[in-house]
Amino acid sequence: MHKSxxxxxxxxxxxxxxxxxxxxxxxxxxxxxSPSPAPLHDRPDIYYASVTLHGTIMAYVLTTFFxxxxxYAVAATxxxxxxxGTKAAxxxxxxxxxxTLMAAVTxxxxxxxxxxxxxPPLLASPWYYVGAFLLxxxxxxxxxxxxxxMNGWKRDNPGQPVPLAMFATTATAYLWAWAAxxxxxxxxxxxxxxxxxxxNLIDAxxxxxxxxxxxxxxxxxxxxxxxxxxYTLVPQAAGGRLYSDTMGRLTFIMFLVxxxxxGMHHLLAxxxxxxxxxxxxxxxxxxxxxPTLVTVFSISASLEIAGRHRGGRGRLGWIRKxxxxxxxxxxxxxxxxxxxxxxxxxxxxxxxxxxxxxxNTSWVTAHFHLIxxxxxxxxxxxxxxxxxxxxxxxxxxSPRLARWQLWLWFLGMMIVTIPWHITGLMGQPRRxxxxxxxxxxxxxxxxWVIASVIGGFVLLLSALxxxxxxxxxxxxKRVLAAPMQYALAVNPPKHVPVSLxxxxxxxxxxxxxxxxxxxxxxGQFFFLKAHKVPAIEVTSQSVPAQELK
Amino acid sequence: xTRSKGPFKADNPWRRIGWSLAAGLVLVSAVLGFLVLSRExxxxxxxxxxxxxxxxxxxxxxxxxxxxxxxxxxxxTRIAWxxxxxxxxxxxxxxxxxxxxxxxxxxxxxxGVSSSGLYPNLAGMKAEFIYKQLDDxxxxxxxxxxxxxxxxxxxxxxxxxxxxxxANRTKANDSHAADNDxxxxxxxxxxxxxxxxxxxxxxSSCHGPxxxxxxxPSLQGQQPDYIERQLAAFAQGVxxxxxxxxxxxxxxxxxxEEMRDIAEYYGGGRPGQLAKQ
Numbered sequence: 110m111h112k113s114x115x116x117x118x119x120x121x122x123x124x125x126x127x128x129x130x131x132x133x134x135x136x137x138x139x140x141x142x143s144p145s146p147a148p149l150h151d152r153p154d155i156y157y158a159s160v161t162l163h164g165t166i167m168a169y170v171l172t173t174f175f176x177x178x179x180x181y182a183v184a185a186t187x188x189x190x191x192x193x194g195t196k197a198a199x200x201x202x203x204x205x206x207x208x209t210l211m212a213a214v215t216x217x218x219x220x221x222x223x224x225x226x227x228x229p230p231l232l233a234s235p236w237y238y239v240g241a242f243l244l245x246x247x248x249x250x251x252x253x254x255x256x257x258x259m260n261g262w263k264r265d266n267p268g269q270p271v272p273l274a275m276f277a278t279t280a281t282a283y284l285w286a287w288a289a290x291x292x293x294x295x296x297x298x299x300x301x302x303x304x305x306x307x308x309n310l311i312d313a314x315x316x317x318x319x320x321x322x323x324x325x326x327x328x329x330x331x332x333x334x335x336x337x338x339x340y341t342l343v344p345q346a347a348g349g350r351l352y353s354d355t356m357g358r359l360t361f362i363m364f365l366v367x368x369x370x371x372g373m374h375h376l377l378a379x380x381x382x383x384x385x386x387x388x389x390x391x392x393x394x395x396x397x398x399x400p401t402l403v404t405v406f407s408i409s410a411s412l413e414i415a416g417r418h419r420g421g422r423g424r425l426g427w428i429r430k431x432x433x434x435x436x437x438x439x440x441x442x443x444x445x446x447x448x449x450x451x452x453x454x455x456x457x458x459x460x461x462x463x464x465x466x467x468x469n470t471s472w473v474t475a476h477f478h479l480i481x482x483x484x485x486x487x488x489x490x491x492x493x494x495x496x497x498x499x500x501x502x503x504x505x506x507s508p509r510l511a512r513w514q515l516w517l518w519f520l521g522m523m524i525v526t527i528p529w530h531i532t533g534l535m536g537q538p539r540r541x542x543x544x545x546x547x548x549x550x551x552x553x554x555x556x557w558v559i560a561s562v563i564g565g566f567v568l569l570l571s572a573l574x575x576x577x578x579x580x581x582x583x584x585x586k587r588v589l590a591a592p593m594q595y596a597l598a599v600n601p602p603k604h605v606p607v608s609l610x611x612x613x614x615x616x617x618x619x620x621x622x623x624x625x626x627x628x629x630x631x632g633q634f635f636f637l638k639a640h641k642v643p644a645i646e647v648t649s650q651s652v653p654a655q656e657l658k
Numbered sequence: 659x660t661r662s663k664g665p666f667k668a669d670n671p672w673r674r675i676g677w678s679l680a681a682g683l684v685l686v687s688a689v690l691g692f693l694v695l696s697r698e699x700x701x702x703x704x705x706x707x708x709x710x711x712x713x714x715x716x717x718x719x720x721x722x723x724x725x726x727x728x729x730x731x732x733x734x735t736r737i738a739w740x741x742x743x744x745x746x747x748x749x750x751x752x753x754x755x756x757x758x759x760x761x762x763x764x765x766x767x768x769x770g771v772s773s774s775g776l777y778p779n780l781a782g783m784k785a786e787f788i789y790k791q792l793d794d795x796x797x798x799x800x801x802x803x804x805x806x807x808x809x810x811x812x813x814x815x816x817x818x819x820x821x822x823x824x825a826n827r828t829k830a831n832d833s834h835a836a837d838n839d840x841x842x843x844x845x846x847x848x849x850x851x852x853x854x855x856x857x858x859x860x861x862s863s864c865h866g867p868x869x870x871x872x873x874x875p876s877l878q879g880q881q882p883d884y885i886e887r888q889l890a891a892f893a894q895g896v897x898x899x900x901x902x903x904x905x906x907x908x909x910x911x912x913x914x915e916e917m918r919d920i921a922e923y924y925g926g927g928r929p930g931q932l933a934k935q
Contacts, residue, residue: 366680385714388691393683608672618680625684629715 113185113192114500119202120178121493121500124171125579127209131166132572134159136565139525143558144546153542157222157647160540162213164225167482169244170209172331175489176285177201177251179334180278182496184258186593187274187341193261194254201250208243211236222647224540226324227300229316232644235304242296245289255282263611270605273357274341274595280361281333283612287369287619288330291322303644314381314640318631321372322623325394329368331481335488336360339408339441342495344596346437349415352407354598358609360407363400365612367393369619370626374459378468381640386630387461393626394459401452408441414599436511440491443519444484451479454530469540472533475526483522487515490575497582498590506581510574517571524564528557735899736797737790739872747789747818755823758816761808762824770824775883781827787875788821794899801896829879845919848912856911859904861920873901882918882925889917 140147141156149155185192192198214236215221221237259271259279271279299316302308340357344350351357373390376382416427433439454476457463467473494511498504505511532554537544546555608614634640696714697704705713737743759770762780766772770781780788794800795809796817812820847853850868852860864871866878877885891897892909900906912920 366676381716383696383714383716385688385692385696385711385716388695388714389684389687392687392690396683606670606672608670608676614673614676618676622680622684633716 112195113181114502116192116195116198116202117178117182117185117496118500120174120181121496123206123209124174124178124489125493125575127166127213128171129572129576131163131171132569134163135167136562136569138163139558139562139565141542142544143562144544144555145559145562150543154219154222156542157224158216158219161222161224162216165212165216165241168225168327168331169212169241171486171489172327173205173244173248176281176330176334177205177248179337179492179496180251180255180282182500182593183274183278183337184255186499187272187278187595188258188262190262192254193258197250198254201247201254204247204250205244208240208245208247210240212240212244215240220647227295227316227320229295229300229313230311230642230644232300232304232311232646235301238296238300238304242293242301245292245296249286249289252282252286255279260611268604270354270602271610272595273351273354273598274337276358276610277333277337277340277361279612280365281330281337283616284326284333284365284368285330287365287623288323288326291319291324291372292327295319295323309643310641311644312634312641314379315631315634317376317379318373318381318627318634321375322369322627323372324375325372326368328477328481329364329397332485333361333364334492335444335485336364336404338437338488338492338495339404341595342437342492343408343441344411344415345594346435346495347412347415347431349411349418349596351596351598352410352414354600354602355605355609356403356407357598358605360400360403362609362612362615363403364397365615366619366622367396367400370622371397373626373630374461374464377461377464381634382630384461386626390626391459391461393622395456398452398456401448405445405448408445411596412438412441434508434512436494436508436515437491439512440487440515443515444487447479447483447487447519447522451476451484451526455480467533469538470533471529471537471539474539475529475533478529479522479526483519483526487518487522490515490518493575493579496593497579498588499593501583502587502590503582503585504588504590505578506585507578510578514571514574514578517567517574521564521567521571524567525561526564528561528564532557733799734901734903735790735794735799737793737873737901739786744786746814747785747821749815750785750789750818750820750822752819752823752826754816755819755821758812758820759823762820765804770827772881772884775881778881778884779829779879780824782829783824783875784870785818785821785825787873788824789817790873791899792817792821800899829876844916845923848916848920849923853911858908858911861924865924877924879926880924882921885921885924886917889921890914893917 137147137149138156138159141150181192181198212221215234216237218234221233223231223233223237227233227238255278259275262275263269263271295316299312299319303311340351340360344352371390371394373382373387374394377387377391412431413421413427416430419427419430419432421427421430431438433442454472457467458473458476490511494505494508533539535554535557536550537554544551544554544558546552692711692714693707696710697707699705704710762770765774765777766780767777770779770783772779791800792809792812793814795802795805796812798806809817848858849861852858852863860868861877862868864874866876870876888897889909889912892900892905893912895906898906909917
């Protein structure tokens, strides 16, 4: 096995290996909240530990390991040469893995039920924060390696356009580096010192503001592998060409620029900031529809090119001619449906005024499960199916099962999130362990919650199928796999403007925008406001059942 | 591609487009956020541009609420149980007090034992209690036509003297109230145990005989009609000079017949004038 292939494979296995138990936790959480009695339904303390572990694995572990593994695979295959710095990459892998295990064990011990978003002044055991710091900090090695590999290739190939896949991967790495600044500062300057007892108080408002830097950009970090697949793998799998290489580059540049100075729309109901900056960042948030719509347009155009090439006629006849039996094509179709529905819901969340209708209800949970758990993760599956033969050297066994797996994931996610949207509008708060369904305002939510539990177990079945398919394929016979091929553009780039071949300008613009958007909101804590409060330590004590009533 | 075509050369259109777009977006959003959105107020006229910017930054003009007319401060009494108050009361002189008390005998009876249910017995009451009631009458915290005028005519020292005088008299009927074999069962329970379900403390835990609390009068042998009328006055909020509202809170919970029973229980079972009517 090639060195970079093994690197990618290990990352993918950590990502998917922890993904499946996290889905199991998610399914149990839904059952626990439902009117039907679940195992351990009288243990809300376990519910909160479970939510924390589910969120930590899905948001940090699955995504970071997947993005790193995908990045190494793309760097090796798109640049057509071995990765530089494999040793550093392995060091990074082990740092991240140690951090993951440290955080997971602490959560399982019941001493870190603070949810993956930390929520100061809630305070967990310091080892949870140290674990998260190692996981996120360790991934910065990957960021540096992606930058070194892209810039090294540019030096060795002067005047050549960087392949779109590598350009986009490097954009992802820079985006993650910018995003991680917030959470790494929060962990190292606020949470870890307090958790070890070096400080007495906790500046909750500053901590939440710092985390907001991470909290929205991290979502685009999760999203980027899916978008890279849209642009570079989907047209190829559909048997066509990419509609426009330049649109791809602009999309990833816009994601880098517009996903960062926008996090304060996660603080719309927080008192520590004035309305002005909340509006400015909400406004900038709305610009993220630009790269999204450009992508929907490019991908539809690319698929149309493929469909017509395969003999499709008429206005919509090309759709039927697409190779829907290809996991990648099927996944993109299902993904776009979920992206569309979730995207419209997201416009409500980010609107300064409309947000208050659904703030902190299960609508929000439904939104990010549809976008991330649905539209993005289904592309992770498709990428894994596409990459597996290349990195293991074994053919993908049972493609039919893979199609089932993708359909089940899509259906499960719809059955989960549609009821959540509805109960959110009915006012069901999120992050609540138990509901009294005898209360007249809660009772009508019961049937919807039951429906979402069924969806949860459909998702669990799909996740188990994923493991089966990946295992079976890896145990199969070695075959000669075709090398990884990225989609060729209709007009392959001959010369690319310097600014669309690198990130110097765009990183400078991000820096300027971050200073404009966050300079005052963060600076005010140092000279105007003091928000230091005592921490609330989350202990492993369980609440006796009779106190719940 | 060489450095001369690099990103920091002005003729590179993407650099210009990127910077001007970013600057334009920040400008537009800042104008909308800080000047347009912050300008509008929910209650009140739009803000000036400077005030709107401050509001957008999170500085709210919280002075406005403080300027609004506030309801007048109401206190149940002027008396606070401080060392100063105690030393003033303990400075009361019984001989001077006897002279002052000549003015009281017409209603409160010779030696402070009243013959009418309209007027309370004063003999044997704690000096602190009498002093406080006189000050409350003087300040208008407790209203009873004649007493307000009389108390205003008295100086603070004269109040202490007359309080000391009456505190030294012996009580008219100190016979224990609880001898009325079962006739006042509900009253007996309320006085000695209270009614925890209704949040009613036992009367006897402040007004005797179990314990006497500062500022609370001893009720044994008091005129039953007087006690009943005071309970009704507390319940209706007509009398408001109980410092912590404890009597208003308790009296509101009592039924009229319970007030009557308590009054008779404490008053030693002597039927008063009101009961005859």
